[in-house]
Amino acid sequence: MIPSPVLDIFAALMLLVAAVSAARLAAARPWRSGARRAALADIDLAHLLMAPAMAGMLVASLQTLPNGAWEAVFAVMTAWFAYRVLRDAQVSGVRALAGGHCAPHLIHAGAMLYMFLALSAPAAHGSGGMSGMSGMGTLELPFLAFGFALALVGYSIWDLDQLSGPGTSGHYSLTVARPAPAGPVLAGVGASAGPGATAVLTEPASPPVVTETIETAPEVPPASAPADGTGVLAPWVATGCRIAMGITMAFMLVIMI
Amino acid sequence: MSEIAAAGLRPAWRGRLGAEADRAAPDARRLLQLALAGIWLLDGVLQYQAFMFSKGFTEMISGTASGNPRAVASPITWNASLVQHHLVLVNAISATIQVLLGIGIAWRPAVRVALAASIAWALGVWWFGEGLGMVLTSAASPVNGAPGAVILYALLAVLLWPADRPGRPAPFTAARAVGAPVARALWLVLWLSLAWFALLPGNRAPQALSAMIANMESGEPGWLAALDRGAASLLARQGLAASVVLAIALVIVAVGVYLPARYARGTMILAIVIAAAIWVVGEAFGTILTGGGTDPNSGPLLVLLALTYWPARAVVTRPAPAAAAITEGTAAS
Numbered sequence: 001m002i003p004s005p006v007l008d009i010f011a012a013l014m015l016l017v018a019a020v021s022a023a024r025l026a027a028a029r030p031w032r033s034g035a036r037r038a039a040l041a042d043i044d045l046a047h048l049l050m051a052p053a054m055a056g057m058l059v060a061s062l063q064t065l066p067n068g069a070w071e072a073v074f075a076v077m078t079a080w081f082a083y084r085v086l087r088d089a090q091v092s093g094v095r096a097l098a099g100g101h102c103a104p105h106l107i108h109a110g111a112m113l114y115m116f117l118a119l120s121a122p123a124a125h126g127s128g129g130m131s132g133m134s135g136m137g138t139l140e141l142p143f144l145a146f147g148f149a150l151a152l153v154g155y156s157i158w159d160l161d162q163l164s165g166p167g168t169s170g171h172y173s174l175t176v177a178r179p180a181p182a183g184p185v186l187a188g189v190g191a192s193a194g195p196g197a198t199a200v201l202t203e204p205a206s207p208p209v210v211t212e213t214i215e216t217a218p219e220v221p222p223a224s225a226p227a228d229g230t231g232v233l234a235p236w237v238a239t240g241c242r243i244a245m246g247i248t249m250a251f252m253l254v255i256m257i
Numbered sequence: 258m259s260e261i262a263a264a265g266l267r268p269a270w271r272g273r274l275g276a277e278a279d280r281a282a283p284d285a286r287r288l289l290q291l292a293l294a295g296i297w298l299l300d301g302v303l304q305y306q307a308f309m310f311s312k313g314f315t316e317m318i319s320g321t322a323s324g325n326p327r328a329v330a331s332p333i334t335w336n337a338s339l340v341q342h343h344l345v346l347v348n349a350i351s352a353t354i355q356v357l358l359g360i361g362i363a364w365r366p367a368v369r370v371a372l373a374a375s376i377a378w379a380l381g382v383w384w385f386g387e388g389l390g391m392v393l394t395s396a397a398s399p400v401n402g403a404p405g406a407v408i409l410y411a412l413l414a415v416l417l418w419p420a421d422r423p424g425r426p427a428p429f430t431a432a433r434a435v436g437a438p439v440a441r442a443l444w445l446v447l448w449l450s451l452a453w454f455a456l457l458p459g460n461r462a463p464q465a466l467s468a469m470i471a472n473m474e475s476g477e478p479g480w481l482a483a484l485d486r487g488a489a490s491l492l493a494r495q496g497l498a499a500s501v502v503l504a505i506a507l508v509i510v511a512v513g514v515y516l517p518a519r520y521a522r523g524t525m526i527l528a529i530v531i532a533a534a535i536w537v538v539g540e541a542f543g544t545i546l547t548g549g550g551t552d553p554n555s556g557p558l559l560v561l562l563a564l565t566y567w568p569a570r571a572v573v574t575r576p577a578p579a580a581a582a583i584t585e586g587t588a589a590s
Binding site for chain 1: 283287291294295298299302303305306307310311345349356359360363364365366478481542545546547548
């Protein structure tokens with residue numbers, strides 16, 4: 001048996017992630033900001049759903065919804081992120097299937113669905129169902145659990161590197177403004193991002209700023225758009241949540257093997 | 258990752274932002290460090306398994322004392338006793354340390370501290386937890402994880418240390434921090450020792466290899482157990498021949514690092530194939546799928562090690578001066 005304090009610590013971490021994700025959604029107010037923010041709200045919403053579900057799997061007293069409901073939630077979420085990944089692949093190429101913005105979320109959602117389905121299987125019931133977290137040998141297809149754990153560890157490590165490196169890519173930020181080398185720069189990308197967009201090269205008169213669009217949202221405002229990228233909406237906050245969830249999920253998968 | 262929406266913009270975007278974008282792109286050594294970080298993180302997560310909080314884990318540690326010289330065995334027995342009396346605390350701390358080592362190596366500002374700590378931790382575990390990988394006993398075999406997976410973590414931390422020696426460009430990543438002669442010597446010693454272990458009397462006995470593989474079957478998923486059964490059946494009464502073939506292959510790998518680049522690449526591929534075969538058949542993925550594996554065992558680390566010795570097509574350049582010449586490299590320098 002895994003000591004309950006260990007499980008409690010991971011569950012507390014997940015509740016913290018849920019609280020942060022809720023705060024991000026509240027601060028971003030995607031329901032009032034049009035399609036642009038709504039396009040990214042799915043990630044915080046996914047975190048907000050996954051984190052309590054994981055906490056409930058770790059500590060029985062934190063269970064909220066029945067297993068069947070969670071299975072439905074994560075089936076829909078997996079399908080949604082699969083669609084997003086495929087759409088990214090159409091725009092950005094095959095590399096988006098593994099290295100795209102939504103690929104880690106697809107793995108997260110798929111792993112959650114797998115865990116709930118595996119724990120609902122007859123083999124798991126004999127070990128205590130959802131409270132079987134503290135036991136072992138409860139999962140069907142343990143190699144799949146190992147594969148998911150490897151992928152989650154890989155994405156977490158990659159996120160940590162990218163988060164701490166120079167030229168951080170800034171996950172989840174809608175626009176990232178940063179200094180660019182002197183010389184001609186790409187302008188107008190943010191305003192015209194999307195299939196068929198055109199680039200305009202201009203000579204900068206003042207310290208140049210490059211505006212990158214991070215998502216394939218239908219409309220993207222200029223870099224002066226307020227609020228994004230600061231406080232609880234800072235890109236590193238969401239990436240930090242993803243890292244915490246990835247490690248915790250890998251932990252859960254491994255202890256369930 | 259940032260993604261420019263319009264595919265048509267890519268060439269222009271790369272042309273203008275290439276330098277900026279490349280700053281976040283890790284080089285080969287950084288990628289290998291990240292792989293090492295991932296294995297440490299996986300190691301830490303595995304250490305949280307229920308089995309590690311049970312008496313079985315203590316017995317596993319104390320079992321590594323048998324066959325070792327008294328000077329080596331006594332600290333192992335002491336450690337096993339300590340773990341037995343404070344099992345939950347010691348194991349939870351151990352698991353957390355390993356998770357933090359993985360996170361530290363992946364977090365760029367902490368990479369040096371984490372790599373240094375990983376060396377100290379790995380050496381400690383190698384002695385107190387793995388009985389020096391049983392290399393001083395007759396039980397060491399490359400097929401069951403000798404010379405101990407954890408010592409390979411320490412070796413990789415040394416070879417992937419984020420520093421560059423002045424002078425000639427490094428012919429492969431492992432040579433960047435310690436220099437090519439030292440790196441080659443370490444490789445030679447490691448793989449020759451594996452060849453030596455393969456030829457130990459206990460390993461070349463007619464049924465030795467077959468029995469070793471058959472023993473891995475217990476608790477594994479059906480397909481892996483069937484694979485082990487098949488391999489064990491294939492090697493039944495072929496212990497001597499199999500050991501000799503394995504030893505020859507390991508010697509070829511050992512000297513491969515001294516060969517010109519095109520041949521060295523071939524021996525690195527051979528090393529990767531051997532390591533993969535050992536990991537799947539001999540180590541059963543570190544018995545992770547049984548819920549009792551403390552680490553992925555030596556297979557993935559040997560693969561990672563081979564990749565650090567992969568001859569560079571263009572010689573690895575020093576960070577400064579920026580305009581260092583790039584020349585077609587060979588493994589021999």
